[in-house]
Amino acid sequence: MNQLYRFALLFVFSVVLGFAFNMFLLPHEVLTGGVTGLAMVFGLLSPINSGIWLVVLNIPILVIGWMKLGKEFIWNSIFSVFITSISMQYIPVVKVTDDVLLSAVFGGVIAGISIGFxxxxxxSTGGFDVIGLVLTQKRDIPLGGLIFGLNSVVVFISGFIFSWDLALYTMASIYITGIIIDRVHTRHIKLSLMVVSDRGDEIKGELIKNLIRGITVMDGQGAYSNTERKVLYTVISRYELAIVKSLITSVDPKAFVSISETVEVVGNFRR
Known part of the structure; x- marks a missing residue:
């Protein structure tokens, strides 16, 4: 993707995230989970300011992200956090609705869409997003569920210090956010792909050239036509489906393609 286009989209969704915070969550003082919430707790329990705790806690997380996810990811994350912070300075903190539950629900939905994209x-938006992405590199865990679990621990601790009503509203909000993130961020979903084609060797060549996936090739025969065909089998991530379909169609528009969701992949599969 063009880098300028990427930053433009990051800008838009970061502003939308600031809108979710200032128009839905902050007016009702819905608690913050993640590293920010943890910094608030440490700030109350120690003489050190919460802002200092926020920086201290984020430093090792950013270092881990740099080592495991690359410098491009970190720069994109810093840009996103910066734009969100700036937008929150200019978007007015006003109540869209006086109902706390409605604000928690819609704030969670908007935040989930923004974070997912x-x-x-x-x-990323920093904090536990980075930890979640590092952990999903090793196991196919839904990212939204993982972020919800990490944030829930902080919110649970916050409930003892602040208000249990606000903690429960926050729990509902971050649960909805986690669900929406998993609807947008679908990298953990794996698909089994089977292709039957007269031009199997050409399709195999295009897939190998454009993907990092291994492909198993089998000889097949049409039951009615008795025509010899190649059968290709591989497993891809949900993100790769669009380019795979385009590649297959460009080589053989009449190819038979079967796509099914895979529950689990064991063995050498690059995540």
């Missing part, structure tokens, strides 16, 4: 654009 920011992650798809190879960025």
């Amino acid at each position: 920011i992650i798809r654009l190879y960025g």
Whole structure:
């Protein structure tokens, strides 16, 4: 993707995230999870300011992200966090509705859409997003569920210090956010792909040239036509489906393609 286009989209979704915070969550003082919430707790329990704790806690997370996810990811994340912070300075903190539950629900939905697309654009909102992405490199865990679990621990601790009503509203909001993130960020979903074609060797060549996946090739025969055909089998991530379909169609528009969701992949599969 063109880098300028990527940054433009990161800008848009970062501003939308600031809108979710200032128009839905902050007016009702819905608690913050993640590293920010943890910094607030440490700030109350120690003489050190929460802002200092926020920087201190984020430094090792950013270092881990740099080592495991690359410098491009970190720069995109810094850009996203910066734009979100700036937008929150200019977007007025006003109540869209007086109902706390409605604000928690819609704030969670808007935040989930924004964070999901920011992650798809190879960025993050910092904090536990980075930890979640590092952990999903090793195991196919839904990112939204993982972020919800990490944030829930902080919110649970916050409930003892602040208000249990606000903690429960926050729990509902971040749960909805996690669900929406998993609807947008679908990299953990794996698909089994089977292709039957008269031009199997050409399709195999295009897939190998454009993907990093291994492909198993089998000889097949049409039951009615008795025509010899190649059968290709591979497993891809949900993100790769669009380019795979385009490649197959460009080589053989009449190819038979079967796509099914895979529950689990064991063995040498690059995540």
